[in-house]
Amino acid sequence: MTTIALVTGANRGIGNAIAEQLAGLGTTVLVAGRDLARCSDAAAAIGPGAHPVLLDVTVQATVDTAADLVRERFGRLDILVNNAGISGRIGVTPSAADIDDVHAVFDTNVFGVIKVTNAMLPLLLRSPAGRVVNVSSSVGSMTRMSDPAHYFAALPAMASYPPAKSALNSLTVQYAKELRARGILVNAADPGACATDFTRPLGITIDRTADQGAAIAVRLATLPADGPTGRLFNDDGPIPW
Template structure:
Protein backbone atom coordinates (compact mmCIF):
# COMPACT_ATOMS: atom_id res chain seq x y z
CA UNK A 1 0.00 0.00 0.00
CA UNK A 2 1.42 3.35 -1.03
CA UNK A 3 1.70 6.05 1.62
CA UNK A 4 1.21 9.79 1.22
CA UNK A 5 1.75 12.78 3.47
CA UNK A 6 -0.42 15.83 2.81
CA UNK A 7 0.45 18.98 4.73
CA UNK A 8 -2.36 21.33 5.73
CA UNK A 9 -4.87 18.55 5.16
CA UNK A 10 -7.42 19.10 7.90
CA UNK A 11 -9.71 21.14 5.62
CA UNK A 12 -10.27 22.42 2.09
CA UNK A 13 -8.39 21.03 -0.88
CA UNK A 14 -5.95 19.07 1.28
CA UNK A 15 -8.79 17.26 3.01
CA UNK A 16 -10.56 16.50 -0.26
CA UNK A 17 -7.32 15.17 -1.73
CA UNK A 18 -6.95 12.88 1.28
CA UNK A 19 -10.49 11.57 0.83
CA UNK A 20 -10.00 10.78 -2.83
CA UNK A 21 -6.64 9.10 -2.29
CA UNK A 22 -8.14 7.02 0.52
CA UNK A 23 -10.75 5.69 -1.91
CA UNK A 24 -7.92 4.79 -4.28
CA UNK A 25 -6.35 2.56 -1.66
CA UNK A 26 -3.49 4.68 -0.34
CA UNK A 27 -2.50 5.14 3.30
CA UNK A 28 -2.94 8.81 4.15
CA UNK A 29 -1.07 10.85 6.71
CA UNK A 30 -3.34 13.81 7.31
CA UNK A 31 -0.98 16.63 8.21
CA UNK A 32 -2.43 19.05 10.74
CA UNK A 33 -0.98 21.78 12.97
CA UNK A 34 -3.60 20.97 15.62
CA UNK A 35 -3.42 17.23 16.29
CA UNK A 36 -6.71 17.21 18.21
CA UNK A 37 -8.55 18.65 15.23
CA UNK A 38 -6.68 16.28 12.95
CA UNK A 39 -7.61 13.24 15.04
CA UNK A 40 -11.26 14.31 15.10
CA UNK A 41 -11.32 14.65 11.32
CA UNK A 42 -9.55 11.33 10.79
CA UNK A 43 -12.07 9.62 13.08
CA UNK A 44 -14.98 11.20 11.22
CA UNK A 45 -13.56 10.13 7.87
CA UNK A 46 -13.07 6.56 9.08
CA UNK A 47 -16.66 6.42 10.29
CA UNK A 48 -17.85 7.60 6.88
CA UNK A 49 -16.08 5.03 4.75
CA UNK A 50 -12.63 6.56 4.23
CA UNK A 51 -10.11 3.95 5.44
CA UNK A 52 -6.40 4.18 6.17
CA UNK A 53 -6.26 7.81 7.22
CA UNK A 54 -4.17 8.87 10.21
CA UNK A 55 -3.72 12.38 11.53
CA UNK A 56 -0.16 13.48 12.14
CA UNK A 57 0.99 16.69 13.78
CA UNK A 58 3.07 18.85 11.49
CA UNK A 59 3.53 22.61 11.41
CA UNK A 60 5.67 23.55 8.41
CA UNK A 61 7.07 26.56 10.30
CA UNK A 62 8.29 24.41 13.22
CA UNK A 63 11.19 22.07 12.42
CA UNK A 64 10.66 20.02 15.58
CA UNK A 65 7.17 18.96 14.45
CA UNK A 66 8.46 18.13 10.97
CA UNK A 67 11.20 15.93 12.42
CA UNK A 68 8.74 14.24 14.75
CA UNK A 69 6.36 13.51 11.86
CA UNK A 70 9.23 12.16 9.77
CA UNK A 71 10.37 9.88 12.60
CA UNK A 72 6.84 8.57 13.15
CA UNK A 73 6.30 7.76 9.47
CA UNK A 74 9.73 6.17 9.24
CA UNK A 75 8.94 3.95 12.21
CA UNK A 76 5.52 2.95 10.86
CA UNK A 77 6.17 2.70 7.12
CA UNK A 78 9.91 2.82 6.58
CA UNK A 79 9.46 5.03 3.53
CA UNK A 80 7.11 7.57 1.95
CA UNK A 81 5.77 7.28 -1.60
CA UNK A 82 4.17 10.67 -2.09
CA UNK A 83 4.61 14.10 -0.54
CA UNK A 84 1.97 16.74 -1.25
CA UNK A 85 3.11 20.15 -0.03
CA UNK A 86 -0.33 21.67 0.37
CA UNK A 87 -0.05 23.87 3.47
CA UNK A 88 -0.29 27.53 2.58
CA UNK A 89 -1.56 30.94 3.67
CA UNK A 90 -2.57 34.03 1.75
CA UNK A 91 -1.47 36.60 4.32
CA UNK A 92 -2.94 39.99 5.10
CA UNK A 93 -5.28 41.42 2.46
CA UNK A 94 -5.12 43.45 0.34
CA UNK A 95 -1.45 43.09 -0.55
CA UNK A 96 0.09 46.17 -2.10
CA UNK A 97 3.60 45.79 -3.55
CA UNK A 98 4.50 49.36 -2.61
CA UNK A 99 3.03 49.51 0.87
CA UNK A 100 3.06 46.02 2.40
CA UNK A 101 5.93 45.53 4.82
CA UNK A 102 8.76 43.06 4.44
CA UNK A 103 7.62 41.48 7.71
CA UNK A 104 4.29 40.57 6.10
CA UNK A 105 6.16 39.02 3.19
CA UNK A 106 8.23 36.97 5.62
CA UNK A 107 5.12 35.59 7.36
CA UNK A 108 3.76 34.19 4.10
CA UNK A 109 7.11 33.00 2.75
CA UNK A 110 7.73 31.17 6.03
CA UNK A 111 4.80 28.87 5.23
CA UNK A 112 4.52 28.86 1.44
CA UNK A 113 8.20 28.75 0.54
CA UNK A 114 10.41 27.94 3.53
CA UNK A 115 7.87 25.42 4.80
CA UNK A 116 8.04 23.51 1.53
CA UNK A 117 11.83 23.46 1.75
CA UNK A 118 11.81 22.27 5.36
CA UNK A 119 9.34 19.46 4.75
CA UNK A 120 10.84 18.31 1.46
CA UNK A 121 14.37 18.15 2.80
CA UNK A 122 13.28 16.36 5.99
CA UNK A 123 11.33 13.69 4.12
CA UNK A 124 13.78 13.18 1.26
CA UNK A 125 15.40 10.24 3.02
CA UNK A 126 12.05 8.44 3.16
CA UNK A 127 11.04 9.39 -0.37
CA UNK A 128 14.30 8.02 -1.76
CA UNK A 129 13.36 4.61 -0.34
CA UNK A 130 10.15 4.50 -2.42
CA UNK A 131 10.02 2.76 -5.80
CA UNK A 132 8.20 5.63 -7.52
CA UNK A 133 8.56 8.75 -5.33
CA UNK A 134 6.33 11.71 -6.16
CA UNK A 135 6.23 15.30 -4.94
CA UNK A 136 3.43 17.72 -5.73
CA UNK A 137 3.92 21.34 -4.71
CA UNK A 138 0.50 22.95 -4.63
CA UNK A 139 0.85 26.25 -6.47
CA UNK A 140 -1.35 28.83 -8.20
CA UNK A 141 -1.57 30.32 -11.67
CA UNK A 142 -1.06 33.79 -10.16
CA UNK A 143 2.45 32.56 -9.31
CA UNK A 144 3.26 32.42 -13.02
CA UNK A 145 5.45 35.38 -14.01
CA UNK A 146 4.48 34.91 -17.66
CA UNK A 147 0.74 34.98 -17.03
CA UNK A 148 0.78 37.70 -14.39
CA UNK A 149 2.75 40.02 -16.70
CA UNK A 150 0.44 39.43 -19.69
CA UNK A 151 -2.15 42.26 -20.09
CA UNK A 152 -4.41 39.82 -21.95
CA UNK A 153 -4.60 37.40 -19.05
CA UNK A 154 -7.99 37.57 -17.26
CA UNK A 155 -6.32 37.98 -13.85
CA UNK A 156 -3.84 40.65 -15.01
CA UNK A 157 -5.58 43.43 -13.07
CA UNK A 158 -6.11 41.24 -10.02
CA UNK A 159 -3.24 42.64 -7.97
CA UNK A 160 -4.70 41.63 -4.60
CA UNK A 161 -2.14 38.92 -3.87
CA UNK A 162 1.29 40.52 -4.29
CA UNK A 163 2.77 38.60 -1.35
CA UNK A 164 0.98 35.31 -1.96
CA UNK A 165 1.83 35.29 -5.66
CA UNK A 166 5.47 36.12 -4.92
CA UNK A 167 5.75 33.28 -2.42
CA UNK A 168 4.30 30.78 -4.89
CA UNK A 169 6.57 32.03 -7.69
CA UNK A 170 9.53 31.38 -5.38
CA UNK A 171 8.19 27.91 -4.60
CA UNK A 172 7.82 27.27 -8.32
CA UNK A 173 11.51 28.01 -8.84
CA UNK A 174 12.35 25.62 -6.00
CA UNK A 175 10.29 22.98 -7.83
CA UNK A 176 12.35 23.52 -11.00
CA UNK A 177 15.66 23.11 -9.18
CA UNK A 178 14.46 20.14 -7.16
CA UNK A 179 13.30 18.33 -10.29
CA UNK A 180 16.60 19.13 -11.99
CA UNK A 181 18.70 17.77 -9.14
CA UNK A 182 16.66 14.54 -9.13
CA UNK A 183 16.29 14.25 -12.91
CA UNK A 184 18.28 11.01 -13.11
CA UNK A 185 16.15 9.26 -10.50
CA UNK A 186 12.65 7.79 -10.30
CA UNK A 187 11.28 11.04 -8.82
CA UNK A 188 8.48 12.99 -10.52
CA UNK A 189 8.15 16.49 -9.08
CA UNK A 190 5.66 19.06 -10.32
CA UNK A 191 3.91 22.27 -9.31
CA UNK A 192 0.13 22.06 -9.62
CA UNK A 193 -2.51 24.77 -9.44
CA UNK A 194 -5.79 23.25 -8.23
CA UNK A 195 -7.74 26.21 -9.60
CA UNK A 196 -9.94 28.85 -7.99
CA UNK A 197 -11.86 26.70 -5.54
CA UNK A 198 -14.64 27.05 -2.96
CA UNK A 199 -12.70 27.00 0.31
CA UNK A 200 -12.08 29.27 3.30
CA UNK A 201 -9.15 30.60 1.27
CA UNK A 202 -11.51 32.14 -1.33
CA UNK A 203 -14.46 32.91 0.96
CA UNK A 204 -16.09 29.88 -0.67
CA UNK A 205 -16.06 31.28 -4.19
CA UNK A 206 -14.95 29.33 -7.25
CA UNK A 207 -15.09 25.77 -8.50
CA UNK A 208 -15.83 22.57 -6.64
CA UNK A 209 -13.28 21.13 -4.24
CA UNK A 210 -13.70 17.67 -5.79
CA UNK A 211 -12.26 18.92 -9.08
CA UNK A 212 -9.35 20.58 -7.31
CA UNK A 213 -8.52 17.31 -5.57
CA UNK A 214 -8.57 15.43 -8.87
CA UNK A 215 -6.09 17.88 -10.40
CA UNK A 216 -3.58 17.32 -7.61
CA UNK A 217 -4.02 13.55 -7.57
CA UNK A 218 -3.45 13.33 -11.32
CA UNK A 219 0.15 14.43 -10.84
CA UNK A 220 0.67 12.66 -7.52
CA UNK A 221 0.01 9.34 -9.27
CA UNK A 222 1.81 9.83 -12.60
CA UNK A 223 3.69 6.80 -13.89
CA UNK A 224 7.34 6.68 -14.91
CA UNK A 225 6.47 8.13 -18.30
CA UNK A 226 4.85 11.14 -16.68
CA UNK A 227 6.18 14.70 -16.53
CA UNK A 228 8.59 16.17 -14.04
CA UNK A 229 9.71 19.72 -13.41
CA UNK A 230 6.54 21.16 -14.94
CA UNK A 231 3.84 23.65 -13.90
CA UNK A 232 0.21 22.66 -14.42
CA UNK A 233 -3.03 24.62 -14.29
CA UNK A 234 -5.84 22.84 -16.07
CA UNK A 235 -8.07 25.82 -15.37
CA UNK A 236 -5.68 28.09 -17.32
CA UNK A 237 -4.88 25.57 -20.05
CA UNK A 238 -7.63 22.97 -20.49
CA UNK A 239 -5.87 21.44 -23.52
CA UNK A 240 -2.63 20.15 -22.01
CA UNK A 241 -2.71 21.58 -18.50
CA UNK A 242 0.86 22.85 -18.68
CA UNK A 243 1.46 26.58 -18.26
CA UNK A 244 4.55 28.77 -18.46
CA UNK A 245 6.52 29.75 -15.39
Protein backbone atom coordinates (compact mmCIF):
# COMPACT_ATOMS: atom_id res chain seq x y z
CA MET A 1 0.00 0.00 0.00
CA THR A 2 1.46 3.33 -1.10
CA THR A 3 1.94 5.93 1.63
CA ILE A 4 0.12 9.22 1.02
CA ALA A 5 1.67 12.46 2.35
CA LEU A 6 0.67 16.10 2.22
CA VAL A 7 3.27 18.84 2.77
CA THR A 8 2.19 22.46 3.14
CA GLY A 9 4.41 25.22 1.77
CA ALA A 10 6.05 22.60 -0.41
CA ASN A 11 6.70 24.54 -3.59
CA ARG A 12 10.11 25.77 -2.38
CA GLY A 13 12.71 25.64 0.38
CA ILE A 14 12.59 23.08 3.16
CA GLY A 15 9.02 22.07 2.34
CA ASN A 16 10.04 21.22 -1.20
CA ALA A 17 13.02 19.23 0.08
CA ILE A 18 10.74 17.30 2.46
CA ALA A 19 8.36 16.49 -0.40
CA GLU A 20 11.23 15.39 -2.62
CA GLN A 21 12.75 13.14 0.05
CA LEU A 22 9.41 11.54 0.86
CA ALA A 23 8.82 10.91 -2.85
CA GLY A 24 12.26 9.31 -2.98
CA LEU A 25 11.03 6.78 -0.41
CA GLY A 26 8.16 5.81 -2.72
CA THR A 27 5.56 8.02 -1.07
CA THR A 28 2.84 9.71 -3.07
CA VAL A 29 3.31 13.36 -2.13
CA LEU A 30 0.81 16.19 -2.37
CA VAL A 31 2.77 19.40 -2.93
CA ALA A 32 0.55 22.01 -1.29
CA GLY A 33 0.89 25.78 -1.38
CA ARG A 34 -0.79 29.11 -2.04
CA ASP A 35 0.36 29.32 -5.68
CA LEU A 36 -0.93 26.37 -7.70
CA ALA A 37 1.33 27.15 -10.68
CA ARG A 38 4.43 27.01 -8.49
CA CYS A 39 3.20 23.83 -6.83
CA SER A 40 2.65 22.31 -10.29
CA ASP A 41 6.21 23.18 -11.32
CA ALA A 42 7.58 21.77 -8.07
CA ALA A 43 5.58 18.56 -8.41
CA ALA A 44 6.71 18.10 -12.01
CA ALA A 45 10.34 18.50 -10.93
CA ILE A 46 9.91 15.91 -8.17
CA GLY A 47 8.39 13.32 -10.49
CA PRO A 48 5.24 11.30 -11.20
CA GLY A 49 4.67 10.52 -7.51
CA ALA A 50 4.07 14.19 -6.70
CA HIS A 51 0.83 16.10 -7.25
CA PRO A 52 0.09 19.84 -6.82
CA VAL A 53 -2.59 21.01 -4.41
CA LEU A 54 -3.84 24.55 -3.84
CA LEU A 55 -3.85 25.18 -0.10
CA ASP A 56 -3.50 28.48 1.75
CA VAL A 57 -3.33 27.63 5.46
CA THR A 58 -4.93 30.97 6.36
CA VAL A 59 -8.00 30.42 4.15
CA GLN A 60 -10.37 27.77 5.48
CA ALA A 61 -12.09 27.26 2.12
CA THR A 62 -8.85 26.16 0.43
CA VAL A 63 -8.03 23.89 3.37
CA ASP A 64 -11.43 22.22 3.15
CA THR A 65 -11.17 21.86 -0.62
CA ALA A 66 -7.74 20.24 -0.27
CA ALA A 67 -9.12 17.79 2.30
CA ASP A 68 -11.98 16.93 -0.06
CA LEU A 69 -9.48 16.32 -2.86
CA VAL A 70 -7.41 13.95 -0.72
CA ARG A 71 -10.56 12.10 0.36
CA GLU A 72 -11.85 11.69 -3.19
CA ARG A 73 -8.53 10.67 -4.79
CA PHE A 74 -6.90 8.63 -2.05
CA GLY A 75 -9.43 7.96 0.70
CA ARG A 76 -6.93 8.54 3.50
CA LEU A 77 -3.81 10.45 4.52
CA ASP A 78 -0.79 8.80 6.16
CA ILE A 79 1.55 11.77 6.67
CA LEU A 80 0.80 15.44 7.24
CA VAL A 81 3.73 17.84 7.35
CA ASN A 82 2.72 21.32 8.51
CA ASN A 83 5.62 23.20 7.00
CA ALA A 84 4.09 26.47 5.79
CA GLY A 85 5.34 29.41 7.83
CA ILE A 86 6.31 33.06 7.73
CA SER A 87 8.86 35.01 9.75
CA GLY A 88 7.21 38.39 10.10
CA ARG A 89 9.45 41.36 10.87
CA ILE A 90 12.68 39.99 12.32
CA GLY A 91 14.41 41.95 15.05
CA VAL A 92 11.42 44.04 16.14
CA THR A 93 11.20 44.05 19.94
CA PRO A 94 7.91 43.32 21.73
CA SER A 95 7.55 46.93 22.85
CA ALA A 96 7.81 48.08 19.23
CA ALA A 97 5.74 45.29 17.71
CA ASP A 98 3.07 45.91 15.12
CA ILE A 99 0.12 43.83 16.30
CA ASP A 100 -0.99 43.17 12.71
CA ASP A 101 2.42 41.67 11.97
CA VAL A 102 2.26 39.48 15.08
CA HIS A 103 -1.26 38.38 14.17
CA ALA A 104 -0.18 37.45 10.63
CA VAL A 105 2.67 35.27 11.94
CA PHE A 106 0.39 33.47 14.39
CA ASP A 107 -2.30 33.13 11.71
CA THR A 108 0.04 31.13 9.49
CA ASN A 109 2.38 29.44 11.96
CA VAL A 110 -0.15 28.44 14.64
CA PHE A 111 -3.77 28.90 13.59
CA GLY A 112 -3.00 27.58 10.11
CA VAL A 113 -1.63 24.38 11.63
CA ILE A 114 -4.87 23.91 13.56
CA LYS A 115 -6.97 24.52 10.43
CA VAL A 116 -5.04 22.04 8.32
CA THR A 117 -4.60 19.37 10.99
CA ASN A 118 -8.28 19.38 11.94
CA ALA A 119 -9.38 19.23 8.31
CA MET A 120 -7.03 16.32 7.57
CA LEU A 121 -7.61 14.46 10.84
CA PRO A 122 -10.52 12.29 9.62
CA LEU A 123 -8.25 11.15 6.78
CA LEU A 124 -5.28 10.54 9.10
CA LEU A 125 -7.51 8.40 11.30
CA ARG A 126 -8.11 6.13 8.30
CA SER A 127 -4.37 5.45 8.09
CA PRO A 128 -2.82 2.42 9.79
CA ALA A 129 0.09 4.64 10.86
CA GLY A 130 -0.82 8.33 10.83
CA ARG A 131 2.01 10.79 11.37
CA VAL A 132 1.91 14.57 11.86
CA VAL A 133 5.08 16.65 11.72
CA ASN A 134 5.01 20.35 12.59
CA VAL A 135 8.03 22.18 11.22
CA SER A 136 9.05 24.37 14.13
CA SER A 137 12.30 25.87 15.43
CA SER A 138 14.48 25.71 18.50
CA VAL A 139 14.03 29.48 18.80
CA GLY A 140 10.68 28.45 20.28
CA SER A 141 12.51 26.71 23.14
CA MET A 142 11.93 28.86 26.21
CA THR A 143 14.65 26.87 27.99
CA ARG A 144 17.26 27.91 25.46
CA MET A 145 15.97 31.45 25.05
CA SER A 146 16.17 32.06 28.81
CA ASP A 147 19.58 30.44 29.32
CA PRO A 148 22.31 33.13 29.59
CA ALA A 149 24.89 30.54 28.56
CA HIS A 150 23.11 29.72 25.28
CA TYR A 151 23.82 31.78 22.18
CA PHE A 152 20.08 32.42 21.79
CA ALA A 153 20.40 34.83 24.71
CA ALA A 154 22.21 37.22 22.36
CA LEU A 155 19.35 37.27 19.86
CA PRO A 156 17.13 40.34 19.89
CA ALA A 157 13.84 40.05 21.77
CA MET A 158 10.94 39.50 19.36
CA ALA A 159 7.16 39.36 19.70
CA SER A 160 6.21 37.31 16.66
CA TYR A 161 8.33 34.45 15.32
CA PRO A 162 9.81 32.90 18.51
CA PRO A 163 6.55 33.13 20.49
CA ALA A 164 4.66 31.62 17.53
CA LYS A 165 7.06 28.69 17.46
CA SER A 166 6.72 28.29 21.24
CA ALA A 167 2.97 28.13 20.74
CA LEU A 168 3.39 25.61 17.93
CA ASN A 169 5.58 23.44 20.16
CA SER A 170 2.94 23.50 22.88
CA LEU A 171 0.22 22.73 20.34
CA THR A 172 2.27 19.74 19.19
CA VAL A 173 2.21 18.35 22.72
CA GLN A 174 -1.56 18.80 22.98
CA TYR A 175 -2.29 17.04 19.68
CA ALA A 176 0.10 14.25 20.70
CA LYS A 177 -1.77 13.78 23.98
CA GLU A 178 -5.09 13.57 22.18
CA LEU A 179 -4.05 11.28 19.33
CA ARG A 180 -1.50 8.84 20.76
CA ALA A 181 -4.22 6.38 21.80
CA ARG A 182 -5.53 6.48 18.23
CA GLY A 183 -2.19 5.51 16.72
CA ILE A 184 -1.19 8.94 15.39
CA LEU A 185 2.24 10.26 16.38
CA VAL A 186 2.66 14.04 16.44
CA ASN A 187 6.08 15.66 16.69
CA ALA A 188 7.80 18.95 15.91
CA ALA A 189 10.92 19.20 13.76
CA ASP A 190 13.65 21.82 14.02
CA PRO A 191 15.39 21.91 10.62
CA GLY A 192 17.91 24.54 11.75
CA ALA A 193 18.83 27.64 9.78
CA CYS A 194 19.11 26.67 6.10
CA ALA A 195 20.07 28.64 3.01
CA THR A 196 16.58 29.25 1.57
CA ASP A 197 14.40 32.18 0.53
CA PHE A 198 13.17 32.23 4.13
CA THR A 199 16.60 33.10 5.57
CA ARG A 200 18.12 35.16 2.75
CA PRO A 201 16.65 38.45 4.06
CA LEU A 202 18.79 37.97 7.19
CA GLY A 203 21.87 38.81 5.11
CA ILE A 204 24.06 36.17 6.75
CA THR A 205 25.98 33.25 5.29
CA ILE A 206 24.34 29.89 6.02
CA ASP A 207 26.01 26.70 4.80
CA ARG A 208 23.26 24.28 5.81
CA THR A 209 21.11 23.20 2.86
CA ALA A 210 17.36 22.69 2.61
CA ASP A 211 18.01 19.00 2.02
CA GLN A 212 19.89 18.77 5.30
CA GLY A 213 17.15 20.64 7.13
CA ALA A 214 14.44 18.42 5.68
CA ALA A 215 15.97 15.18 6.94
CA ILE A 216 14.65 15.44 10.52
CA ALA A 217 11.08 16.08 9.33
CA VAL A 218 11.25 13.04 7.04
CA ARG A 219 12.61 10.93 9.89
CA LEU A 220 9.70 11.95 12.13
CA ALA A 221 7.20 11.40 9.32
CA THR A 222 8.32 7.77 9.00
CA LEU A 223 8.57 6.78 12.68
CA PRO A 224 7.63 3.22 13.67
CA ALA A 225 4.56 2.59 15.83
CA ASP A 226 6.63 2.65 19.04
CA GLY A 227 8.28 5.96 18.13
CA PRO A 228 8.15 9.09 20.27
CA THR A 229 5.33 11.59 20.21
CA GLY A 230 4.85 15.09 21.57
CA ARG A 231 8.51 16.08 21.28
CA LEU A 232 10.68 18.61 19.43
CA PHE A 233 13.69 17.15 17.61
CA ASN A 234 16.64 18.32 15.56
CA ASP A 235 19.41 16.22 14.01
CA ASP A 236 21.02 15.67 17.41
CA GLY A 237 17.89 14.51 19.23
CA PRO A 238 15.23 16.04 21.50
CA ILE A 239 15.27 19.78 22.29
CA PRO A 240 14.13 21.06 25.69
CA TRP A 241 10.95 23.08 25.78
